Amino acid sequence: MYRASEHRPTQAVVNLENIKHNIQLYQTKKASHQQIYAVVKANAYGHGAIPVAKTAIEAGVTGLCVATVDEAIQLRKAGISNIPILVMGLTLPYGIAEILYYDLTVTVSDLSFFMLALEQLKKNQQETLLKDRQLKVHLKLDTGMSRVGLRTKEEVIAFVDGIQAFPWVDWQGVFTHFSTAGGGPISYIDFQWNRWQELVDLIPASVTLRHFDNSAMGLYKAIGGQSDIIRLGISLYGLNSRDTVPNDLVSDQQLADYHFSPSEVRNTESQLDLKLKPAFQLITELSYVKKVEKGTCISYGASYVSQEDEWIGTIPIGYADGWLRAYSQIPVLVEGHACPVLGVINMDQLMIRLPKQFPLGTEVTLIGQDGKYYNHPSLLARIAGTISYEMLTCISERVPRIYI
Numbered sequence: 399m400y401r402a403s404e405h406r407p408t409q410a411v412v413n414l415e416n417i418k419h420n421i422q423l424y425q426t427k428k429a430s431h432q433q434i435y436a437v438v439k440a441n442a443y444g445h446g447a448i449p450v451a452k453t454a455i456e457a458g459v460t461g462l463c464v465a466t467v468d469e470a471i472q473l474r475k476a477g478i479s480n481i482p483i484l485v486m487g488l489t490l491p492y493g494i495a496e497i498l499y500y501d502l503t504v505t506v507s508d509l510s511f512f513m514l515a516l517e518q519l520k521k522n523q524q525e526t527l528l529k530d531r532q533l534k535v536h537l538k539l540d541t542g543m544s545r546v547g548l549r550t551k552e553e554v555i556a557f558v559d560g561i562q563a564f565p566w567v568d569w570q571g572v573f574t575h576f577s578t579a580g581g582g583p584i585s586y587i588d589f590q591w592n593r594w595q596e597l598v599d600l601i602p603a604s605v606t607l608r609h610f611d612n613s614a615m616g617l618y619k620a621i622g623g624q625s626d627i628i629r630l631g632i633s634l635y636g637l638n639s640r641d642t643v644p645n646d647l648v649s650d651q652q653l654a655d656y657h658f659s660p661s662e663v664r665n666t667e668s669q670l671d672l673k674l675k676p677a678f679q680l681i682t683e684l685s686y687v688k689k690v691e692k693g694t695c696i697s698y699g700a701s702y703v704s705q706e707d708e709w710i711g712t713i714p715i716g717y718a719d720g721w722l723r724a725y726s727q728i729p730v731l732v733e734g735h736a737c738p739v740l741g742v743i744n745m746d747q748l749m750i751r752l753p754k755q756f757p758l759g760t761e762v763t764l765i766g767q768d769g770k771y772y773n774h775p776s777l778l779a780r781i782a783g784t785i786s787y788e789m790l791t792c793i794s795e796r797v798p799r800i801y802i
């Protein structure tokens with residue numbers, strides 16, 4: 399295996415072909431009027447924003463979504479132009495010049511954004527920026543997530559009225575976010591759908607992009623197909639937002655070995671069943687191997703004591719790499735064996751129990767497949783009491799990403 403660093407073998411291997419494959423699955427499912435925007439916020443869920451964005455564009459997506467203006471600028475600076483980049487989080491108006499210069503689409507849920515932005519441009523004598531370009535915006539509606547967005551008809555009517563005072567604003571879209579499509583009471587989807595329809599009815603017809611699909615809603619038959627844009631996040635990376643574990647990748651035997659019953663983790667809703675392929679692998683190598691005698695204390699706090707004479711491997715990955723202390727119950731894979739972590743996870747290293755002696759430099763898989771086991775992010779997230787979104791976005795910058 400190619401190594402990103404001569405000095406440390408820990409690395410993430412990102413399979414861009416799998417990302418293309420996942421986009422294609424959605425392309426075959428979507429209605430013909432629907433566009434797919436690739437959600438590449440948080441460094442593309444840890445996969446690397448620039449390579450993932452370029453791959454997604456090659457696969458035919460017609461827009462990108464990020465959380466912050468800085469993430470959007472990073473993409474523009476990498477030469478990604480001529481494609482809309484929607485900043486989905488709320489943005490401060492003070493950076494208006496950059497927003498215009500880099501041709502970003504921002505999310506607003508308040509008219510004061512425009513007032514403050516205009517003041518800022520005047521203050522810096524940058525009003526000329528508005529001569530040859532308009533500020534592209536999408537309005538955010540809060541239909542039940544209670545995060546950001548207008549909530550009532552009165553607020554929407556006031557916004558529709560007030561925005562006319564800002565002819566330099568190009569109001570292109572309106573969107574909302576469903577909070578339970580990826581988990582939680584399904585009936586809440588109907589509640590949000592009703593509120594969405596009530597509010598979106600008040601939006602002028604000139605606002606043509608009306609969207610609410612994330613990965614999970616994109617597969618939600620009843621209404622998912624009505625969203626003009628599918629903001630494709632977790633499924634782009636081959637995972638299901640409910641962290642179900644597909645049986646083509648993880649066997650029932652492995653579930654049993656990992657102490658799960660199939661009913662806990664298998665997908666029971668056939669509409670959510672796509673043959674998604676995870677794109678993220680996390681690997682390292684044994685950096686130290688030794689045999690210890692029974693009763694040897696291992697790791698900080700003497701948090702493990704060997705039960706007998708045991709082979710111990712040390713690997714160069716720890717919580718500063720994003721392999722968090724909360725992951726100590728997750729086995730790692732060595733030559734097809736699932737090896738338990740011993741004691742607490744350190745900042746830069748951790749210890750595992752080996753079934754026998756292995757040579758230094760033997761590959762160790764933290765996320766990915768080795769023999770009959772597939773350390774699938776959704777399965778691992780369940781062991782650690784988290785979600786795959788968090789696990790992947792936490793893999794730190796210290797871990798180099800390589801692309802295949």
Ligand SMILES: *Cc1c(COP(=O)(O)O)cnc(C)c1O
Binds near residue numbers: 611
């Ligand atoms: C992150 C995000 C998405 C993507 O959600 P997934 O569940 O990863 O598909 C879509 N819309 C908004 C507003 C988001 O913040």
